[in-house]
Amino acid sequence: MSERRFDVVVFGATGFTGKLVAAYLTRKRAREPFTFALAGRSLEKLEQVRASLAAIDPGAAAIELLVADASDRASLEAVAAEARVVLTTVGPFALHGEPLVAACVAKGTDYVDITGEPEFVDRLIVGYDEAARAAGVRVVNCCGFDSIPHDLGVLFTLGALPKGARITIEGCVRSSGTYSGGTWQSAVNAFAHLGEARRRAREARRAATGGRSVRGVRPSLRWEPRLSSWLVPLPTIDPQVVLRSARALDDYGPEFRYGHYAQVKHLSTLVGGAVALAGIVAAAQVPLARRALERLRPSGAGPSEAERAKARFAVTFLARGDGVSLTTRVSGGDAGYDETAKMLSESALCLARDRERLPARAGVLTPAVAMGTQLIARLQAAGLRFETVDPG
Numbered sequence: 001m002s003e004r005r006f007d008v009v010v011f012g013a014t015g016f017t018g019k020l021v022a023a024y025l026t027r028k029r030a031r032e033p034f035t036f037a038l039a040g041r042s043l044e045k046l047e048q049v050r051a052s053l054a055a056i057d058p059g060a061a062a063i064e065l066l067v068a069d070a071s072d073r074a075s076l077e078a079v080a081a082e083a084r085v086v087l088t089t090v091g092p093f094a095l096h097g098e099p100l101v102a103a104c105v106a107k108g109t110d111y112v113d114i115t116g117e118p119e120f121v122d123r124l125i126v127g128y129d130e131a132a133r134a135a136g137v138r139v140v141n142c143c144g145f146d147s148i149p150h151d152l153g154v155l156f157t158l159g160a161l162p163k164g165a166r167i168t169i170e171g172c173v174r175s176s177g178t179y180s181g182g183t184w185q186s187a188v189n190a191f192a193h194l195g196e197a198r199r200r201a202r203e204a205r206r207a208a209t210g211g212r213s214v215r216g217v218r219p220s221l222r223w224e225p226r227l228s229s230w231l232v233p234l235p236t237i238d239p240q241v242v243l244r245s246a247r248a249l250d251d252y253g254p255e256f257r258y259g260h261y262a263q264v265k266h267l268s269t270l271v272g273g274a275v276a277l278a279g280i281v282a283a284a285q286v287p288l289a290r291r292a293l294e295r296l297r298p299s300g301a302g303p304s305e306a307e308r309a310k311a312r313f314a315v316t317f318l319a320r321g322d323g324v325s326l327t328t329r330v331s332g333g334d335a336g337y338d339e340t341a342k343m344l345s346e347s348a349l350c351l352a353r354d355r356e357r358l359p360a361r362a363g364v365l366t367p368a369v370a371m372g373t374q375l376i377a378r379l380q381a382a383g384l385r386f387e388t389v390d391p392g
C-alpha cells in the first residue's frame with residue numbers, strides 16, 4: 001500500500017456527480033494533504049474537467065489523468081494498482097460496476113461507490129465478500145445520500161441510547177431537489193429488473209450471518225403527530241443497509257428493529273407520486289417504452305448550481321428502547337449531488353488516510369461497519385449536521 005501513487009482515484013470523473021467530486025477534492029486539498037487522480041474512458045473529457053478545476057486551484061493543472069473503461073478489465077486493474085482507494089460514480093452500477101470491484105479485490109485496493117441499486121450490492125455480497133475478506137480489501141457501497149445519512153444517523157442515535165437495550169428506530173426522510181441523468185438511467189434499469197433483484201436479495205440473505213434478532217419494522221402508512229406528517233414506507237436500499245450494519249455490529253443490541261419512511265405533509269402528494277411511479281415501473285418492463293424513458297434525461301445532465309443551492313434534506317430518527325425515547329436528525333443541503341459528492345469524497349479519504357482509527361474489517365461492508373464514528377466525525381467537520389433534537 002505504501003507504494004501507491006494516489007490516496008484516491010476518482011473513476012467517472014467526467015460525469016455529473018464525478019465532476020462535483022473532483023471539485024470537492026480539489027477544494028479539500030487546501031485543508032488536508034492527500035494525493036488524487038482523475039480516471040475515465042475519454043482523455044479529452046478528463047482534460048476538460050481538469051481545466052475547469054483551475055478556477056478552484058491553479059495547481060490543479062498537475063492532477064494526473066488515467067484512462068480506463070469499465071468494460072476493459074486490464075485498464076481497471078492498472079488504475080486499481082495505483083490507488084489506495086478507488087472511488088467510483090460510473091453507473092448504472094448493475095451494468096458497469098462489477099469489473100471494477102473485481103479489479104480492486106485482485107489488486108488489494110479499497111473501493112467506495114454511490115450505488116443505490118440493491119441488486120448490484122446483493123450480487124457483490126454473494127460474489128466478492130469472501131475474496132475481499134481474504135485479500136483484506138474493504139468494498140464499501142452506498143456512500144452517497146443512499147445510504148450514509150440513514151446508516152450513520154442510526155449509528156449516531158445508538159450512541160445516545162443505553163447499551164444492551166432492545167431498540168426500534170424509524171428513519172423519516174424529507175428531501176427537496178431534482179435528479180441527474182445518471183440517477184434516472186440507474187432507476188429505469190433497476191425497475192426493468194425487479195425480478196432479478198428479488199432473486200439476488202434471497203441469495204444475499206442466505207449469505208448473511210449474525211445471531212442477534214434484527215428485523216425491519218412491518219411497513220404501514222401512519223400519521224406521525226411529532227413530525228406533523230404522514231409517514232409512507234420507503235422501499236429504497238437504505239433499510240437494507242441499516243439492517244446489514246445491525247447484523248454485523250453488537251452496538252445495535254440484542255433486538256433491533258428499523259423502519260424507513262418518506263415524510264409527506266399531504267396525502268394527495270403521496271397519491272400523485274404513487275401513480276407516477278407505477279406508470280414508470282410498468283413502462284420500464286417494455287423495451288421500446290424503456291428506451292423512450294431513458295432518453296427523457298440523458299447521462300451527464302443534472303440540476304444547476306442554483307437549483308442545488310435551494311435543495312435541502314433532513315432525516316429524523318424516532319428511537320425507542322426499554323423505556324427510553326429519543327429523536328435525532330441528520331441534515332444538510334442538496335442530498336443527491338453536492339452532499340453526495342461530499343459524503344463519497346470523505347468516505348474515500350477516511351479509508352485512505354484514517355486506517356489506524358478504523359475497525360479492523362474487510363469484505364463487502366456498509367459505511368457504518370467499515371468507517372463508523374470516524375466517518376461521522378469527518379462529515380460533521382465537513383458541515384453535515386448530526387444532532388439530538390429531543391432527548392426524550
Ligand SMILES: NC(=O)c1ccc[n+]([C@@H]2O[C@H](COP(=O)([O-])OP(=O)(O)OC[C@H]3O[C@@H](n4cnc5c(N)ncnc54)[C@H](OP(=O)(O)O)[C@@H]3O)[C@@H](O)[C@H]2O)c1
Nearest residue numbers: 014015016017070090091144145146180182183186299300
Ligand atoms: N446514491 C446516491 O445518493 C447517488 C447520488 C447521485 C448519483 N448516484 C448514482 O451515481 C451514478 C452516476 O450518476 P451521474 O448522474 O453522475 O451519471 P452520469 O453523469 O451519467 O455519469 C456517468 C459516468 O460514468 C462514465 N461511464 C459510463 N460508461 C463507462 C464505461 N464503460 N467506462 C468508463 N466510464 C463510463 C461516464 O463517462 P463519459 O463521460 O465518458 O460518458 C460518466 O463519467 C448513477 O448510477 C446514479 O444513480 C447515486
